[in-house]
Amino acid sequence: MAAPPRLKATSASPGVATGPAYVATPMAAAASPPSHLSGLTELGNAIEKAIRDLRALAAGTDPESGEIIEFQIEVLQDPTLMEMAGARIDAGENIVFAWVGTLDTYIRELECAEEDQLQARAVDILDVKNRVLSILTGTPIDDFPAGSIYVGKDMEPSRFLAHDWSAGGGIALYAGSAVGHVALLARSRSVPMVIGAGRFTTEKGQHIGVDGDSGIIMLQIAKQSATTAPHDHRLTSMASAADNGILHTADGCQVLLAINVNAPEEIDAIDVATTAGIGLMRSEFAVTSLGDAANEEKQFAIYRRLLDWTDGRSTTIRMLDIGGDKPLAGLIDVPSLRGIRLLLARPEIARVQARALLRAAVFGSLQIMLPMVMFPSDVDDIRQIYREESDALSRRGVPHRMPPIGMMVEVPAAALMLDEFESADFFSFGTNDLAQYLVASPREDADFALYQAKAVPAVLRLLTQAIRLAGKKPVSICGDMAGDPSLTAALLAAGIRHFSMAPAQLPAIRSAIVGLKADGTKAAGE
Amino acid sequence: MSGGLRVGNLEGEQIHTSCQTEVEVKHGVGLHARPSVTFTRLAKSFPCSIEVAINGSDVWLNGKSIIKIMGARIRKGSLLKIRAEGILAEEAIRALKGLVERNFDEEKKHGRTA
Numbered sequence: 001m002a003a004p005p006r007l008k009a010t011s012a013s014p015g016v017a018t019g020p021a022y023v024a025t026p027m028a029a030a031a032s033p034p035s036h037l038s039g040l041t042e043l044g045n046a047i048e049k050a051i052r053d054l055r056a057l058a059a060g061t062d063p064e065s066g067e068i069i070e071f072q073i074e075v076l077q078d079p080t081l082m083e084m085a086g087a088r089i090d091a092g093e094n095i096v097f098a099w100v101g102t103l104d105t106y107i108r109e110l111e112c113a114e115e116d117q118l119q120a121r122a123v124d125i126l127d128v129k130n131r132v133l134s135i136l137t138g139t140p141i142d143d144f145p146a147g148s149i150y151v152g153k154d155m156e157p158s159r160f161l162a163h164d165w166s167a168g169g170g171i172a173l174y175a176g177s178a179v180g181h182v183a184l185l186a187r188s189r190s191v192p193m194v195i196g197a198g199r200f201t202t203e204k205g206q207h208i209g210v211d212g213d214s215g216i217i218m219l220q221i222a223k224q225s226a227t228t229a230p231h232d233h234r235l236t237s238m239a240s241a242a243d244n245g246i247l248h249t250a251d252g253c254q255v256l257l258a259i260n261v262n263a264p265e266e267i268d269a270i271d272v273a274t275t276a277g278i279g280l281m282r283s284e285f286a287v288t289s290l291g292d293a294a295n296e297e298k299q300f301a302i303y304r305r306l307l308d309w310t311d312g313r314s315t316t317i318r319m320l321d322i323g324g325d326k327p328l329a330g331l332i333d334v335p336s337l338r339g340i341r342l343l344l345a346r347p348e349i350a351r352v353q354a355r356a357l358l359r360a361a362v363f364g365s366l367q368i369m370l371p372m373v374m375f376p377s378d379v380d381d382i383r384q385i386y387r388e389e390s391d392a393l394s395r396r397g398v399p400h401r402m403p404p405i406g407m408m409v410e411v412p413a414a415a416l417m418l419d420e421f422e423s424a425d426f427f428s429f430g431t432n433d434l435a436q437y438l439v440a441s442p443r444e445d446a447d448f449a450l451y452q453a454k455a456v457p458a459v460l461r462l463l464t465q466a467i468r469l470a471g472k473k474p475v476s477i478c479g480d481m482a483g484d485p486s487l488t489a490a491l492l493a494a495g496i497r498h499f500s501m502a503p504a505q506l507p508a509i510r511s512a513i514v515g516l517k518a519d520g521t522k523a524a525g526e
Numbered sequence: 527m528s529g530g531l532r533v534g535n536l537e538g539e540q541i542h543t544s545c546q547t548e549v550e551v552k553h554g555v556g557l558h559a560r561p562s563v564t565f566t567r568l569a570k571s572f573p574c575s576i577e578v579a580i581n582g583s584d585v586w587l588n589g590k591s592i593i594k595i596m597g598a599r600i601r602k603g604s605l606l607k608i609r610a611e612g613i614l615a616e617e618a619i620r621a622l623k624g625l626v627e628r629n630f631d632e633e634k635k636h637g638r639t640a
Contacts, residue, residue: 067560071592074563077570080591106593113599117558121596124559 007197009172011215012183015192017170018209018221021202022144024152025301040086043095046135047076053131057161064188068124068157068181075128094331096136097348100294103129111396120177127156137291149208157181165191170210172217174199201308241506244313245276247513249492250523255513258314258500260478262286264302267309270503277313279500280369280428280478281306283353284320289329293320293349299356307364314365316428316478316500318408319343319353319382321371339372339408344381354389358400366403369428373407373414379423410434410479415462418469427470428500431479435459456481460490467495476500485512493520545619546609549626551600561630562596565589568625574612576622581605589622 051073058069075081081102088098103125110122143159144150146167150159153174160182163169171186176195186193192212202208202219209218245257258279261267264286267278286302287293307315322328324338331346343350357368370382383405393400405423409415410430418427436442438458439451459481467475476498481487483501485508491499492513499509517523569576569589576589580598582605587594589608600606606626610618625631 067563071559071563074566074592078566078591078593080588080594106597109597113597115599118596118599121559125593 005219007200007217007219009194009197009215009217010178011193011212012173012176012178012180012195013171013186013191013193014212015170015190016209016211016213017149017168017192018207018218019147019149019169020145020205021151021172021208022148023202023204024144024150024155025298039095040082040089042136043085043089043099043132044082046099046132047082049135050128050131051076053135054158057158061161062188064185065161068185069161071181072124072128072131072157075125076132093348094290096133096290096294097352099132099136100129100352101348108392108396116177116179120180123154123156123177124181126154127158130156131158133291133294137289137294149210151202151208154180155182157185160185160191165189170212172197172208172210241510242271242273244273245506247510249513249516249518251517253518254497255492256476256498257506257509257513258316258476258498259503259506260500261306264305266503267306272309272311272313274506275310275313275503276498277310277365278306278315278317279476279498281315281317282321283317284322284328287320287328287353290331293328293331294352296352296356299353300359303356303360303366304363307360307366310364312365314367316367316369316406317357318369318371319357320349321408340370340374340378340382341372343370344378347385350382350385351389354386355393355400358386358390358393358402359398361401361403362399366401367426368403368405369426370405370407370424372411372433373409373421373424374411375413376417376421376423379405379407379421383423406474408433408478409466410437412437412462415466416469418466419471424473426474426476427466428475429463429466429477429479429496431459431463431477431481434462434479438462456487460487460494463491463496464494474498483509485509488512489516489520489522491520492516492518542613543615544609544611545615546607547619547623549606549608549623551602551604551606551626552629558596561632562592564630565622565625566592566595568621569618572610572614572618572621574610574615574618576608576610576618578609579607582607 054069054073058066084102085098088101089095093101107122107125107129110118110125113119143162146164147169149169150171154176155171155173170191171182171193173195174197177183178195183193183195192210194210194212194215194217197217200217200219207221209221211218247255247257249255256276258276259270260280260282261278262282262285287299292298303317306317320343321339322331323342324336337345357366360366370379373379386402386405390400390402404425406426406428407414407421407424408430409418409427410433412434414421415434435452435455436448439455441448441451475496477491477496478500481491482499483505488509501509515523566589577586578589578595578598579586580600586609587598589595608619608622
């Protein structure tokens with residue numbers, strides 16, 4: 001799918017620039033978890049700090065930049081923001097979400113405005129939101145290399161102002177606005193800029209050009225020196241099994257092998273052609289702080305990266321399974337809720353993730369999986385959140401898609417009642433938790449490994465029954481049992497045809513399946 | 527804007543008043559970013575509450591909130607009702623009305639639409 005060499009866009013600032021593409025991710029990873037974020041005072045302090053930073057940024061700049069910064073400062077000093085954020089905090093919302101939620105309300109109002117001038121202010125408010133968010137969560141606003149061509153949906157004025165343009169460079173936006181503050185700044189500083197290019201793909205560091213005179217983006221222009229092909233290292237790791245994770249038992253029954261992913265970096269060393277996709281992405285390993293949980297753009301970038309990698313293969317992302325023994329840094333005011341219970345108790349967390357997932361779903365074959373589901377109403381309630389967020393995205397004209405929503409089967413109460421879960425689109429068995437709850441043992445218990453091993457027959461019996469109850473809905477397994485070759489036969493016998501496991505287990509399970517028939521018995525001659 | 531005249535007045539009710547006016551936005555770009563900053567900064571310089579309503583609407587918005595003012599989409603030809611209540615209410619109304627009539631002092635700056 002080679003990108004066209006030239007992309008028609010709209011000129012926003014004249015001039016021509018070439019350089020390595022800097023593909024923007026709106027905010028960098030949280031450097032440190034937020035601490036004791038609880039009250040209006042902390043928010044007030046963060047806002048004060050943001051204002052001081054903006055004033056420092058304004059010092060010595062031209063009048064154009066000064067006025068833009070004055071506008072942002074006036075927004076930060078808006079009394080209704082503190083009122084609304086204060087009301088949210090009083091209602092029990094965490095300070096980070098209170099801030100994000102308040103600002104998002106205004107950003108959406110502006111995005112839906114008919115006037116271009118008003119719409120163009122949405123990114124200014126987004127900038128203000130992220131500036132305070134970065135202070136609250138200790139995440140710096142990231143600059144990009146001098147001389148780069150900035151590529152992104154839009155660009156925040158503070159990023160433009162913080163960047164050194166003396167080495168050249170330009171701006172190419174998927175969306176953006178010619179009456180936006182960044183366009184204004186670009187024109188006054190003679191930085192070539194085009195907008196409205198639509199979503200396009202370019203590798204980070206790939207040399208591209210921006211022609212702000214004719215409104216064109218030149219993709220893949222003459223590469224500097226001989227850069228190494230980015231995919232080379234993948235081929236060596238698992239060169240022998242580029243079967244797309246599609247196998248057949250000895251008697252010809254198709255079996256799919258997918259992988260479990262935690263941090264998104266894990267996929268970099270894996271050749272996607274050795275897998276049927278991602279069967280389980282544990283989003284809580286990528287979204288590790290309250291700041292990340294509040295950061296829709298960062299989450300969107302993570303999910304998008306996974307979908308780009310799977311290249312059309314099925315990609316199952318599990319919503320945040322936090323709480324209990326998996327606390328989220330900064331979320332201290334939550335009772336001992338876990339998984340879906342916590343998501344439903346703190347819908348502001350679920351809503352941010354839902355929006356990021358709905359938007360990412362446009363870019364591949366995404367499935368959403370719900371953690372620790374117990375009752376059918378859990379799925380219904382989350383689905384309602386997805387519907388509401390989808391409607392809101394539609395109103396704002398933001399591209400998105402409603403993906404299938406399925407559930408982890410890891411609580412016995414759910415496993416026994418799968419026929420009642422009409423609103424789940426698919427099931428995936430999480431055998432670690434299932435075993436834990438079947439033997440009534442906390443995982444941190446020293447004897448848990450022993451209990452878990454002894455529980456295998458009970459887990460298998462429960463799986464076999466649950467698969468019957470699942471009817472025609474897709475079923476898979478993504479717990480540790482899926483990657484244990486000594487259990488592959490029993491799982492095939494139970495009816496499992498879709499396994500998801502740690503990438504390192506792929507070769508072992510591959511070998512195990514080839515020697516087995518679909519009913520789990522050994523093939524003749526083995 | 528001679529607000530200082532009444533500050534020393536001992537008659538509390540004279541200082542603490544409510545006051546209202548109507549003014550048409552006659553020129554220019556309406557209340558977008560820069561004019562909104564000018565308006566809300568002036569409004570915030572008065573200790574009284576200040577609210578605005580647009581084109582006969584009965585929704586009164588906080589005149590000190592830039593997001594509310596900007597979001598109100600005040601354009602050329604809009605009828606702007608401004609009301610103030612509290613200390614220096616009259617002065618506030620006079621000053622804000624004057625600002626709208628002077629087209630938010632846009633001409634004093636460079637004539638750019640931001």
